[in-house]
Amino acid sequence: MRQINCECGHVNPEGTVLCESCGKPVEGNQHIDGNEGEQLLNMRYDGTARRSQTYNRTVVDKVWNFFSSVKVGVWLIVTTVIASAVGTIFPQEMYIPPNVDPATHYQDQFGLLGQIYYQLGFHNLFTSWWYMILLAMIGISIIIASIDRFFPLYKILKKQKPKRHETFMKKQRVFGRTESEDVDIERFKQNLKKQRFKIFEQDGHLLAEKNRFARWGPYVNHIGLIVFLIGALLRFVPALYIDEFVWVREGETAVISGTEGKYYIENKDFILETYDENDERFQDAIQNQGAPIPKNFQTDAVIYERVDDIVPGKEPELEVLKEASAKMNQPIKFEEFALYQASYQLNEFSEMTFKIHDKEDEDTNYGEFTVDLTDPKTEYELGNGYNVVIENYYPEYEMNDGRPVSVSKFPKNPAFVFNLYPPGESEPETSFLGIGANIDASGDNQYKLGLVNFDVRDVTGLTVKKDYTLPIIALGGAIFMIGVIQGMYWNHRRIWLQPKENGVWIAGHTNKNWFALRRDIGKAVEGTRIEEPVDQFEMKS
Amino acid sequence: MVDMLTISSNLLYASFFLYLIATFFFGGTIRDREKGSSQMAGNIGIVITIIGFLSQAGYFFTRWSASGHAPVSNLFEYTTFFGMMLVLAFIVLYFIYHVNWLGLFALPVALLLIAFASMFPTELSPLVPSLQSHWLYIHVTTASLGQGILSVSFVAGLIFLIRQVDQTNKSKHTSWLEFVLYVLVATIAFIIISTTFSAMEYEATFQAPVNGQEAEITYELPAIVGPASGELLSTEAMSPLFSAPEWMKGQDAAKKLNTFLWSIFGGVALYGLLRLLLRKRIAASIQPMLKRVNPELVDEVAYRAVAIGFPIFTLGALIFAMIWAQQAWDRFWGWDPKEVWALITFFFYAAYLHLRLSRGWQGTKSAWLAVGGFGIIMFNLIVVNLVISGLHSYA
Numbered sequence A: 001m002r003q004i005n006c007e008c009g010h011v012n013p014e015g016t017v018l019c020e021s022c023g024k025p026v027e028g029n030q031h032i033d034g035n036e037g038e039q040l041l042n043m044r045y046d047g048t049a050r051r052s053q054t055y056n057r058t059v060v061d062k063v064w065n066f067f068s069s070v071k072v073g074v075w076l077i078v079t080t081v082i083a084s085a086v087g088t089i090f091p092q093e094m095y096i097p098p099n100v101d102p103a104t105h106y107q108d109q110f111g112l113l114g115q116i117y118y119q120l121g122f123h124n125l126f127t128s129w130w131y132m133i134l135l136a137m138i139g140i141s142i143i144i145a146s147i148d149r150f151f152p153l154y155k156i157l158k159k160q161k162p163k164r165h166e167t168f169m170k171k172q173r174v175f176g177r178t179e180s181e182d183v184d185i186e187r188f189k190q191n192l193k194k195q196r197f198k199i200f201e202q203d204g205h206l207l208a209e210k211n212r213f214a215r216w217g218p219y220v221n222h223i224g225l226i227v228f229l230i231g232a233l234l235r236f237v238p239a240l241y242i243d244e245f246v247w248v249r250e251g252e253t254a255v256i257s258g259t260e261g262k263y264y265i266e267n268k269d270f271i272l273e274t275y276d277e278n279d280e281r282f283q284d285a286i287q288n289q290g291a292p293i294p295k296n297f298q299t300d301a302v303i304y305e306r307v308d309d310i311v312p313g314k315e316p317e318l319e320v321l322k323e324a325s326a327k328m329n330q331p332i333k334f335e336e337f338a339l340y341q342a343s344y345q346l347n348e349f350s351e352m353t354f355k356i357h358d359k360e361d362e363d364t365n366y367g368e369f370t371v372d373l374t375d376p377k378t379e380y381e382l383g384n385g386y387n388v389v390i391e392n393y394y395p396e397y398e399m400n401d402g403r404p405v406s407v408s409k410f411p412k413n414p415a416f417v418f419n420l421y422p423p424g425e426s427e428p429e430t431s432f433l434g435i436g437a438n439i440d441a442s443g444d445n446q447y448k449l450g451l452v453n454f455d456v457r458d459v460t461g462l463t464v465k466k467d468y469t470l471p472i473i474a475l476g477g478a479i480f481m482i483g484v485i486q487g488m489y490w491n492h493r494r495i496w497l498q499p500k501e502n503g504v505w506i507a508g509h510t511n512k513n514w515f516a517l518r519r520d521i522g523k524a525v526e527g528t529r530i531e532e533p534v535d536q537f538e539m540k541s
Numbered sequence B: 001m002v003d004m005l006t007i008s009s010n011l012l013y014a015s016f017f018l019y020l021i022a023t024f025f026f027g028g029t030i031r032d033r034e035k036g037s038s039q040m041a042g043n044i045g046i047v048i049t050i051i052g053f054l055s056q057a058g059y060f061f062t063r064w065s066a067s068g069h070a071p072v073s074n075l076f077e078y079t080t081f082f083g084m085m086l087v088l089a090f091i092v093l094y095f096i097y098h099v100n101w102l103g104l105f106a107l108p109v110a111l112l113l114i115a116f117a118s119m120f121p122t123e124l125s126p127l128v129p130s131l132q133s134h135w136l137y138i139h140v141t142t143a144s145l146g147q148g149i150l151s152v153s154f155v156a157g158l159i160f161l162i163r164q165v166d167q168t169n170k171s172k173h174t175s176w177l178e179f180v181l182y183v184l185v186a187t188i189a190f191i192i193i194s195t196t197f198s199a200m201e202y203e204a205t206f207q208a209p210v211n212g213q214e215a216e217i218t219y220e221l222p223a224i225v226g227p228a229s230g231e232l233l234s235t236e237a238m239s240p241l242f243s244a245p246e247w248m249k250g251q252d253a254a255k256k257l258n259t260f261l262w263s264i265f266g267g268v269a270l271y272g273l274l275r276l277l278l279r280k281r282i283a284a285s286i287q288p289m290l291k292r293v294n295p296e297l298v299d300e301v302a303y304r305a306v307a308i309g310f311p312i313f314t315l316g317a318l319i320f321a322m323i324w325a326q327q328a329w330d331r332f333w334g335w336d337p338k339e340v341w342a343l344i345t346f347f348f349y350a351a352y353l354h355l356r357l358s359r360g361w362q363g364t365k366s367a368w369l370a371v372g373g374f375g376i377i378m379f380n381l382i383v384v385n386l387v388i389s390g391l392h393s394y395a
């Protein structure tokens, strides 16, 4: 490795732009930080040697240099921004109704553009491989760019000496000469200390510095981002993350999916409350809405733990673990799981009771029977010779080309084809019965079935979550916040003073907010007869 | 209860007028050549601004007590709050940099936001279950504060551009700058037009198919564009010039398009009128007022606003949002449009901060970025809510 000896005696590593000790520009290296022809020095990393600026021979160098470039980083971010915006033009697949075919949905709803959107795969943009790669590249770029800069910066700020080369002083953005016999350096130091500057001295040369820790802010926040990304990646590990769903009817107990049969939930009651339309505060809004506005969704539940060995087919032995209510924003938590109130189904039919009567006279009654809709029997013997056989059962029926079909297995709109065997008959009378439909199949039935009673109940839908990645993600977020605050709410400021035959030179540098730095210097020179330095920077546009 | 609401809206009116008066005082500081009296005007300006802010805070808390929840849950409440946070951000930056010109531009933007907000339904609305969480208030208020501070960067960027863009020749810069000003003017036009017709109690009712069912749609502005296959029911209303295309299916899609068209044309008319009166570009007419403003200081204020606003925005719009989403919807992130646009805002300002690290990105370029960032914030507030609307949709 080639080394660079500075006239101050310090030996610098290859690629150094400004001597680590005295800041003298190293001849022939000024192009690295774009200092040639410039009036002022580029002080971003104090002219220290960075790997990315020094080597560019091997493939590793080239990859390193690519990812450590802020320009590349910004391009990656801008590309992600544009891609993300595209992802919001039409709804993502997860937000379209679950029972439609996306292939036709996008075209039907959004026309040609929708079709193109679908065919390009933008309907799943945020889970697409190329979006993942973009995020991964940002992650890599953050890591490499940070390593490339952090270590050199850390070293140089440790090594810097108060005694600076003249050229370094003159080429600082804030610089001033004072020609006077009696400047009050003690007072200057006092003033600086009052502003919480730390003072370093070397042969009468001064370096006043504050908030160096703010320089580590970006690196801390980048670490936070990486931790966050790692947390997000870990969700792909099945042991760490479970996302399941369970439906439970009122009064029923169901095994909680995702818990391997270990936990059960009983739905004691599902409650849906709406806002009172007579509440004078909200009257107008409810009227404008035209429909009741929900106020609360809640499942009163009991969580059970299975205490016996899990054997298929065996009745589980359950022990109450806890009784709790799941509401929106208030999940039930037990062990490592959380149950979120996510969905519901009101007034699902649970039982229906029918009676047999004469077709012409509804007041006659030849017997009643009750069908349990979650578990209907095939045959009902009424005990007086009448038998009813369920030929067909449609839990949620719809007419499709004149024939009944069931669109789900949930008894939301049940319908039946009944075969009624009157006493002693071997040929049944067939009829179709649903809500609002009672059709005599042959047209010459003697009897008719009528609905006398029904029971309804609610069904609650809960998501089951187990998520060990949350603490990692939260940690990433916290580190990120600490880092940005550290880097944004404090600024690293340095002021140099160089004694001269007749007076002093002072120079100042900050990584941001130059007016604030000049205010600090203004206060520091008060009563010292040192002249306030000027800002030599001129904005180009 | 209702009394509280009256007090609340009166306090909002009061703050509106106080901001207006404060704007004039800040205006006075720019005209005045004398340092002393100009400082006096600036002091009065900031004091009135603070009183206005307190009055608006009064609006906020009285409305809170009237409805039982923090008033940040519909578009009116949210936008009003955003205006209030912009004022707060201005006050903070004023005390850091003591710059009067900032008030002259920040307060009108806040006024515009508040007036714009009151074009939306202002009645109290109850909270649906997913919104009943303290994290909602924490998330929305912090996010909004962050956006308010970031918006100060837009205000300073705009000042920078008006001050610096060469007005002797027509260029890309002058045209885009006029476009930005035109958008502000069109917002004013929207406010004037909406207020006028609502004062006249104008209504035009249509019957039109909405998602396959006949529904009644009531316009509060004369219909330039009617709903697709709609039929005008009101007898005294103007019949539409044309109909919205069939694919605009949503309940209010055609109505929103109509309002949008009114704003565009109203904006053109108002802008044209201004150009006729001023006889030069609007930016060129404001430019002389800013001659004494130091562009480097403006640039620093714009940057500082991002430096202060970015962490707060991240905390409110991403981190608190994730905590709330985790509770309400069992996932801290779901790629719904509102979330994605918050992420876009975050990425955009991150890019801004990184670009500022390199030379040559100070001044004009970063002023344009600040304008763009505000564009994204407003897009998220208005377009995403009214047009794209996902889970968060307020309106």
Ligand code: HEM
Pocket: A067, A068, A069, A070, A071, A072, A073, A074, A076, A077, A138, A139, A141, A142, A145, A146, A149, A215, A217, A218, A219, A221, A222, A225, A484, A487, A488, B347, B350, B353, B354, B356, B357
């Ligand atoms: C969205 C992702 C990112 C965020 C939120 C982020 C955030 C930040 C923040 C807040 C700063 C401080 C800026 C300042 O003090 O003015 C910073 C600095 C920096 N970032 Fe990032 N960053 C991200 C991605 C990247 C990427 C992809 C690169 C790759 C080139 C990168 C490289 C840097 C560098 C080199 C610095 C300057 C460090 C210093 O001044 O010592 N960042 N970043």
